[in-house]
Amino acid sequence: MKHKSLLFLLSTGLILSACNGGDEDFEEGADPAEDGAETETDGENGETAGEPQEGGNINLAMYSAPDHQFNPIYYQSSYDNNILEFTHEKLFEQNEDLEFYGELAEEYELNDEQTEMTVQLREDVVWHDGEPFTADDVVFTYTAIADPEYTGVRTSYADSLLGYDEFKAGDTEEFEGVEAVDEHTVVFRWEEPTVTPEYDASFFIIPEHVFGDVPADEMEQHSASSNPGEIIGTGPFEFTAAVEGDRYELEAFEDYWKGRPHLDSVTWRVVDQSVMTGLLDNGEIHMVAEPDGIVPNDVESVEALGNVNLYQPQDLGYQYMGLKLAHRPSEDVEAGVVDPDNFIVNEKLEDKRVRQALVYGINREAMIEGLLHGSGEVLHAPFPEASWAYDEDAPVKYEYDPDQARALLEDAGFEDVTGDGFYEDPDGEEYVLNLEYPTGNEARENAALVIGENLQDIGINVNVQQPREFSAHADRVEDDERSMDLYLMGWSLASGDPDPAVYFQSDVAYNYTRWNDEHSDELIAAGVQAPEAFDEEYRMEVYAEWAEHVSEEVPMVFLWSPINNFAYVDSLQGVTEHPANMYKDTHEWYLAE
Structure with missing residues (x-):
């Protein structure tokens, strides 16, 4: 099934140039980055890098500690998002040209009026605790955002959906905007024709079986929103341990639906900007990317390093x-x-x-x-x-x-x-x-x-x-x-x-x-x-x-x-240089010998 995008998405053919709008065809449910790709390539020059190696840990760096809020519908800091990009997933993602494709959504179809989108979900996805991912989780996520007691800032993902105002006001107990038709089919409905359907339906999904009995005004403080080991997602890594303000540890999810990650673990470290280049040079840090990247006055020093790739997209x-x-x-x-x-x-x-x-x-x-x-x-x-x-x-x-x-x-x-x-x-x-x-x-x-x-x-x-x-x-x-x-x-x-x-x-x-x-x-x-x-x-x-x-x-x-200055060491392979999200397809990352 083909679908013609109506989002006039960005085109990023030239990293540092102005980008033009596009209206492109793409295969629903297929990641264009995987199209015909049978070998891993070097992130800098596209040369074949050989078979992925299994195992090992990498260290990623950020300059400020997360706010310690790892429930997607309540987080606000980019530093918390650094964790969520590894642990949680969305129905739709974007490729390097910022075109939408299905992630947890296998395929979808819009009605002629652009007021209703039927999404078929993947049937091979499980949560970190082994529970199956279903349409109920999608309905629960968007219903929680629309809940009268919800106090987070993600309302823009739900407030254009059908019946939002009535549900938010407490006038009805049923949110018409999102419905589970069966275990793996969900329907989104909008009050008015929408020009951004994939974007509106592309927020991180949270598990209904974990938060279903938690009132919306208590969810932010719930232990499953903050404690390592209790954070449950469908992503390639599980958040297992943390030393607050210092390091945050993630381990490979063995039953990840795209296959077990090549890496055993990923450690986020909170590191001062002044020592970042030295840590990259000696291999203690493998990547410095979003949200801040390499500090500008260190760019020349990083360029001089023989073991580091520098990727410089214009920030959005x-x-x-x-x-x-x-x-x-x-x-x-x-x-x-x-x-x-x-x-x-x-x-x-x-x-x-x-x-x-x-x-x-x-x-x-x-x-x-x-x-x-x-x-x-x-x-x-x-x-x-x-x-x-x-x-x-x-x-x-x-x-x-x-x-x-x-x-x-x-x-x-x-x-x-x-x-x-x-x-x-x-x-x-x-x-x-x-x-x-x-x-x-x-x-x-x-x-x-x-x-x-x-x-x-x-x-x-x-x-x-x-x-x-x-x-x-x-x-x-x-x-x-x-x-x-x-x-x-x-x-x-x-x-x-x-x-x-x-x-x-x-x-x-x-x-x-x-x-x-x-x-x-x-x-x-x-x-x-x-x-x-x-x-x-x-x-x-x-x-x-x-x-x-x-x-x-x-x-x-x-x-x-x-201009962003993202850097990662040569030994870290499988990285997708993405203008809006450097933490894409992290299950494909590996350490080369």
Whole structure:
């Protein structure tokens, strides 16, 4: 059965060039990467590498410890995701050209209206504890995300499904959006025709037999969401042990449906960036990849190593400085509610001219040269160049211009009343912005200090606070710490589709800036409105208009889109150099003699 993709997916034929949209045919249920592949190849030059070797352990490195939340529907940190990529699986995955293919889904079919998708599941998949994987697990996963008591941030995978609002409100006990027809057949139904069916159905699946009796508001704290040995997935490795903040150990799953992994085990180590290159050189570390890769100022040193492959795709995400335009009231934070009607406006950042002055006042070009050693591009809108939604002419471009920044502040009524070099606000009151940022990413840590200096140079008194561990920082951002005005963070653009709703729609959990903008919401909705959205040119026009609006309103300052620097040693074979996920097909990894 053939299916013609309607997602206008990215094409990544040239690693560092802009990517074009594609509308490709592909065999459902078949991994294109396996097509005709009978021998393993070297990840760097494609030469035959011989038969895979069995056994052994490899060490992978990340710079920050996970938040210790390994339930896919509740995790938030990329570092937790590093574990989940080995332990859990999805119905659909993407190949190196970012085209969808069936993973746990063996085949599927869409109705003519694009409102219903019937998925046939693989029948040879078992969970780590030996229980069979069934359609009930798929239904349970999406029903849990739609549950009235669910407090996680993955609602975007369920909120467009049929009956979501009624189920979420508790008006019905049956979620119409996903149904198990039989043990290995599941049907997804949408309220409106969807242009992203495979993407919507491509979230990690969790086991119904483990969490079925656990209330949704207790699942996040359940031991099976955090304890090694209790984390149950269908992936090639089992999470078996951890030394918190130091190492996380995974062992090969003997009954993995694609065959037992060649490696016996994989160990994730938390390692400081400053020693990473040395550990690669002496073989203590076998790979440094997502989310941060090799620190840019070490790239030349890594290139000089004779035993290491360097893969440099353009990142699909970006680093940004968020502006806390509003905060949620404490009762909404405690209840896990994001209700724009309840937002408490941050008056310090209410004036658009002030926000625009911040962008003019930050020397992003100098950051890229000085902190990233040129491994990045200044970003003016939420779509990096690698995205098909990128339009160079769409956003308002803010070049570094301190004079323009000061002019905007003075036009907004700011004045240095005391003569200390810092502006007072229009009421004559002291004006101080509090900037918070996390540890773990060296370039971002240094950027915080540069931003503080840049903004002080234009007369804004910035209180650059001491950095916190990423998990603690993320909690403060998510919980709308009332003293926070500015914060540093990064987002990854979804590789399946550039729809910005998950981060920018006013009422979604990931709208950390608490930007409440009716026109933005209207344009976001228009970008996926069928049948118009089946036309790629229509979507590009909508997203160009939206990007211009975002850059004009400045809910955040887009800093840079990086060039990733992923490195792995020659002895680690079977690696798929993938632009969006380096931890693909890890059962095929092996250590060469």
